[in-house]
Amino acid sequence: MSKTDHGTVELQIGDESYVLAFNLKAVKKIERALGGILPAMQEVQRFNLSAIIQVIVAGAGLALKPSALEELEEAVYQAGIISVTPTLIEYLSALLNPAAKTADQLAEAEVADGGGKAKK
Template sequence: MSKTTHGVTTITVGTQTFELKPTLKAVRNIEARFGGINPAYVELNQLRTSAIAAILLIGSGQDFKPKDIEALEEKIFEAGIGEINPQVIPYVLALLNPGGKSKDELAADAAAGKE
């Protein structure tokens, strides 16, 4: 189940919980692994379990090895790719706007003095 609170997305895969944080380190690691945010998004849209696993590990700040991805892929498969993948996509998209607010929301906050 996915729950977003102040930029942190919590995703549970079986009995394991991942807290994905929108950090510059996560962006850099996703860029290094996939070649950018868009290629990562494309791989998620292709329902690749290795992409889902890598983003869960990267977003939660964990160091990992290829065997860790393989083990997590099995858990993702057992939990249901269709259950886990839709929870990961909003996290990746949130990395494009880590403040979480649209231009209109930021303008409204500025007008109300809430910057």
């Protein structure tokens, strides 16, 4: 049985912090909104603001009224679309393989192993 061990990803947008969870609910919401994880990644890489917002809403499990959605769009725009994109791409990539380790987890494991060098 596979376990999700990514935990969460924190996305900072201005003064707000959004916690993006690795769960099936987020995957299904992204699939419905954007046609799948790969199309979502492609749209986020194209800096498509609507796609970026859909991924944030799905990942954070938000249920926003239209006015709050517009506020989030403005916040992302003001923070810089290009500044949130790398985190969202990493998040979407991890959704494709939720049992794998994140880059941070791999780095922590390497440090714990003494830099990955074998001892003799």
